[in-house]
Amino acid sequence: MxxxxxxxxxxxxxxxxxxxxxxxxxxxxxxxxxxxxxxxxxxxxxxxxxxxxxxxxxxxxxxxxxxxxxxxxxxxxxxxxxxxxxxxxxxxxxxxxxxxxxxxxxxxxxxxxxxxxxxxxxxxxxxxxxxxxxxxxxxxxxxxxxxxxxxxxxxxxxxxxxxxxLPPPAVHAPVRLWVDRSFTIRGSGTVVTGTLGGGRLRVGDQLELAATGDPVRVRGLHRLGAARDRVEAVARVAVNLRGVPKDRLARGDTLLTPGRFRLTELLDGRLAGDPASDLPATLTLHVGSAAVPVRVRPLGVDTVRLRLARPLPLLIGDRAVLRDPGRHHVSGGVTVLDVDPPPLTRRGAAAARAQVLTGLDGRADLAGELRRRRLARATELTRMGVPVTADPVAGDWLADPEYWRGLGDRLVEEATRYVHAHPLEPGVPVEALRRMLGLPDRGLVEALVRPPLALRAGRVTVGPVDTLPEPVARAVRRIHTEYADHPFRAPEADRLAALGLGPRELGAAVRAGALLRLADTVVLLPGALDQAAEVLAALPQPFTLSAARQALDTTRRVAVPLLELLDRRGATRRLPDDTRQVLAPSRTPPEAGAGVRAEAAPPVPPRRLP
CATH class of the missing domain: 3.40.50.300 (P-loop containing nucleotide triphosphate hydrolases)
Incomplete structure (x- = not known):
């Protein structure tokens, strides 16, 4: 047909x-x-x-x-x-x-x-x-x-x-049926008619009413006066809709394939007809079967920005008519160039935008759209009428290749700068990098991480993570020296303070595996856990807290959290009478998520920075 x-x-x-x-x-x-x-x-x-x-x-x-x-x-x-x-x-x-x-x-x-x-x-x-x-x-x-x-x-x-x-119809396109008549048939309900320019309709299909976004169901189809189960473009079609009052639909409304169109109240277009500067401030835009008042803002000689009185499901490349109803005059045709244009808030923005529009011809071009937008969701581009033929960089985000490479370079720079400024932190929070780079989604930051960067526990690290700033490394070496002969004794808080090991410094040393944290200010040498399991395994089983404290030559302040950590690691088991027994070999695996190294650590070198 x-x-x-x-x-x-x-x-x-x-x-x-x-x-x-x-x-x-x-x-x-x-x-x-x-x-x-x-x-x-x-x-x-x-x-x-x-x-x-x-x-x-x-x-x-x-x-x-x-x-x-x-x-x-x-x-x-x-x-x-x-x-x-x-x-x-x-x-x-x-x-x-x-x-x-x-x-x-x-x-x-x-x-x-x-x-x-x-x-x-x-x-x-x-x-x-x-x-x-x-x-x-x-x-x-x-x-x-x-x-x-x-x-x-x-x-x-x-x-x-x-x-x-005539060109072949786009039967695989999404449906956008502009309604030109709406009426009621007794026993059937609401019927709308229109020209199906693309796609296909079937009885039972769910469509979307553009004006409200409400779902509607196709109850019946008629083509050439006869009932059909299926109609393909191009065709004149009458659509019987289930459960939709007649007053909900009128000429200019549209029935859409769900999720395939975006409504826009603002568009940039190329004008063919009267010069843009001669247009009145208000005209009527005719597109499909719709007639919508618009406010006109000239951008260039033949480019305009139109603000619609009500949103319409428009695509890049759509053709429309601008008409002055007062003068009964067709001012010209508009080719839609952009259905999601940027705001014009700065001085000179309109002239700059007109320059951009000179390079557009109304044909949807993925590479060009990404070059202008830099980042865009595949779903949003599809809803604009842009065919998506590239793979996303993260989630459904697409990126201009050159911009994406530049973001990767900036990520390294920002992460390195942050690590220099915050040497005791375990890398840069992903959210902080998202804000630094002005990105809309954390997933984009994570997708940009490449060596020498690494992603660990929601942070981006630069270079090795088992190194420390020289002052912290020097203080840790002092602890290793002072407690080498007493591995189950912990420095007191005043000693830690004297060495310059505050909470942040201790946290950095623990994350690097240079110290083992039992409590907030209770730290041991990193091999202490395995050594403790060996010592306790030699005791008569089960053993008491007091026996463990004496065997380990330590204080209750250390022995209690040390035994609790061994319990969590599965090396020991606490019995109902508060005694314990050793269950595992003396070499215990690190606890999942503990974030520390239990093995003996090599000497801690100064932290290396790129």
Whole structure:
């Protein structure tokens, strides 16, 4: 199935021509029939000689109903331009053509009607001259009479040739169905109609109502007046929705594939038509079947920023029409360049933004988007209409390669600077680095870590972690010397203070494996745990705390936390009568998560820094 819209001046025979081609009445409403003009959108269809089905969107031609015309033309790929032979080119012919040109419609036919009333050649020549300078360019022209039927076979053949040139529909694209009619059928509920320009619909599908984000379920589908289980683009389709009141939907609303579109109230676009500086501050944007007031901010000669009165599900590359309803004037077409533009808060930001926009053509380009945005989520780019063909650097984050390399260099610099400034800390907290680099996600910092950096316990370290600053290493060596013959005795707090070993210095020494911490200010030499297990294994089993203290030649201050640590390591077991027995070999494995080394440590060299 293919869809073609009609366009042209009021009362030039568009509906009569559609009726003659299809045998159907496109003017559905009594008011339209009474007045003899199409006020709203009419629909009819026919089978062409090739067997192809073509559906016509019969749009109104009167100036007052141009917004309805734009709603009908917006979603369809081709147009049948209608001009009457006895009247020729007229004002609404020009406005319709301006709208078609603004939308970038490039596939069309020219039908000159009422060929039975006047010589069609002058009207054909005049219309072709008008069309030549637009997106339609040179089109095939056919003279017809909807009353006598003259020329209709030639028009059918021309329609076949037109349809053969249309690009293949994007049947794998997400659904974005612009609603052009909404009504209620007794026993069925709410029904909406629209032109399915991409994707496919099935009965039972869940869609999303763009205006509210609410989920809706497809209860039934109709195409060409018959019920269908499935409809593929391009097609005129009626969708019966389950559990949705009619007043929730109106022309300009959209039904979407969930999660595949983002709503935007702000966009940057390229204008084709009036100079940007000549535009009034407020215009109406026509896109799909929607007509939304917008505030216009010129950026460059042909680039503008538009703020929409209500958000729409727009994609990069969408085409829209800017129209001044007060002057009944099409100001031009807009190609959407960016649906998530940066704020313009600094002096000169608008001019700089215009310079960036000069390099954009409305084609979604992943490399270009990453170059401009530096970092972006794959899901967000997809919702903008950008095809994602690269692998994420972390989670679903994508990065510009050059920017990502620069971040890696900065990470090394910031981590090294931090370690120099905080030598006693076990590296830089990941969250601190995230703030330093201005990144939106901790996962990005973690993904950037490469040698000589390492990630340990939520911190990024630089170089070896078992080294200490020289003053701390010197104090630790003094403790090793003083307590070598008494490995189970712990320096008192005043001795630690005299050596310059405060809480931070002790923490650094413990993390480096140079000391073994039993309590806040109770530290032993790193091999003390294994030595203690050997000594206790030689005692009669089980043994008391007092026996252990005497065997270890230490104080209760040390013996209690030492035995508790051996219990946790599984080297000893505390019995109900508060005695203990040795269970494991004298060499005990380090406790998971203890963060210390139990083995004898080699002499502690000064901490090495890059």
């Amino acid at each position: 293919h869809v073609v819209a009609t366009a042209g001046h009021v009362d030039h025979g568009k509906s009569t021509l559609v009726r003659a081609l299809t045998g159907m009445e496109p003017d559905r409403w009594a008011e339209e029939r009474r007045r003899g003009m199409t006020i709203d959108l009419g629909f009819a269809w026919s089978t062409l000689p090739s067997g192809t089905t073509v559906a016509f969107v019969d749009v109104p031609g009167h100036e007052r109903f141009v917004p309805n015309m734009l709603a009908g033309v917006g979603p369809v790929p081709a147009v049948l331009m209608v001009v009457a032979a006895d009247e020729g080119w007229m004002p609404q012919s020009a406005e319709h053509l301006a709208a078609l040109d603004a939308l970038g419609v490039s596939y069309g036919l020219l039908a000159v009607t009422r060929a039975d009333l006047a010589d069609p050649r002058p009207a054909i020549e005049a219309a072709r001259a008008e069309l030549a300078g637009t997106s339609l360019g040179a089109v095939e022209a056919v003279a017809v009479s909807g009353v006598t039927g003259a020329g209709l076979p030639h028009l059918r053949a021309a329609l076949d040739r037109l349809i053969a040139r």
